Amino acid sequence: MRDLRNEVEEALGALVGLPLWGADRESNMLALYFGERRSSPTRADPAREVGGFTLRVFCAWRLARGGAILAGSGDLFTPADPDEDLETFDYDAPGATWWDVRVAAYLGAAAGNGTPAPAVTGVSGDPLGGARLTLGDGAALEIFPNSAPADRFETEFWRLVQPGSTEPEVVVGTFGVEQQHG
Numbered sequence: 564m565r566d567l568r569n570e571v572e573e574a575l576g577a578l579v580g581l582p583l584w585g586a587d588r589e590s591n592m593l594a595l596y597f598g599e600r601r602s603s604p605t606r607a608d609p610a611r612e613v614g615g616f617t618l619r620v621f622c623a624w625r626l627a628r629g630g631a632i633l634a635g636s637g638d639l640f641t642p643a644d645p646d647e648d649l650e651t652f653d654y655d656a657p658g659a660t661w662w663d664v665r666v667a668a669y670l671g672a673a674a675g676n677g678t679p680a681p682a683v684t685g686v687s688g689d690p691l692g693g694a695r696l697t698l699g700d701g702a703a704l705e706i707f708p709n710s711a712p713a714d715r716f717e718t719e720f721w722r723l724v725q726p727g728s729t730e731p732e733v734v735v736g737t738f739g740v741e742q743q744h745g
Contacts, residue, residue: 565739566690567688567689567690567691567692567735567739567740568687568688568689568690569688570688570735570739570740571686571688571689571692571693571694571735571740572686572687572688572694574723574733574735574740575618575686575688575694575696575723576686577616577723578597578598578616578618578683578686578696578723579683579684579685579686580682580683581597581598581614581615581616581682581683582597582598582679582680582681582682582683583595583596583597583670583680583681583682583683583698583704584596584597584600584614584670584680585600585612585613585614585670586666586667586670588662588663588666590655591621591636591639592619592620592621593619593620593624593636593662593666594613594617594618594619594620595614595617595618595620595704596612596613596614596616596617597614597615597616597617597618597683598614598615598616599614599615600612600613600614601613601614601615601726601727603726603727613726614726615725615726616723616724616725617723617724617725617726618721618722618723618724619721619722619723619724620636620706620720620721621718621719621720621721621722622636622706622707622708622709622710622718622720622721623635623636623637623706623707623708623709624636624704624705624706624707625704625705625707626665626666626669626702626703626704626705627702627703627705628700628701628702628703629701633665633668633669633702634662634665634666634668634669635662635665636662638660638661638662638665639654639660639661639662640654640660641660641661641662642654642659642660642661643658643659643660643661643663643664644659647659669702681698681699681700681702682698682699683696683697683698683699684697684698684699685697691708692708692720692721692735692736692739692740693705693706693707693708693720694706694721706720706721708720708735708736708737710737711737712737712738713737716737717736717737717738718736718737719734719735719736720735720736720737721734721735722734722735724745729744731743731744731745732744732745
């Protein structure tokens with residue numbers, strides 16, 4: 564596979580200066596919202612908003628500051644309720660996981676103390692399609708591709724989308740970096 568560093572940095576460079584103000588998840592996919600808020604109602608959530616940019620992460624990730632992990636993809640399989648049975652809890656239920664609690668706590672911290680949402684201050688890519696987004700509050704989102712290419716299957720690591728735009732989506736996976744029209 565070719566070195567993907569420059570393509571990753573070029574794609575995610577569009578996020579520099581934009582605030583990270585929201586997050587959502589669908590099963591094990593993390594969706595992060597950057598920039599302006601846009602209405603995107605669904606039947607289940609008529610008040611739903613997304614960002615001018617949405618970063619959808621399907622591979623391993625962590626949000627860290629200093630020597631602490633604030634939230635990570637591995638938190639998906641830890642129940643938010645300490646009394647919940649680890650073997651039988653429904654991780655797909657909204658708010659059911661430690662992931663949900665930790666991401667909400669991080670995003671709510673700025674809102675709770677009246678400070679603006681942290682903006683992306685820098686982006687660096689790695690040769691395998693991974694990335695590090697540095698945030699203005701000292702935190703960083705690190706994305707770790709964690710699948711080897713297979714002969715018959717392709718794995719998507721992450722995708723950058725501009726909801727409501729005709730711009731192509733940037734998709735990174737075992738196949739490299741592609742631009743796709745949604």
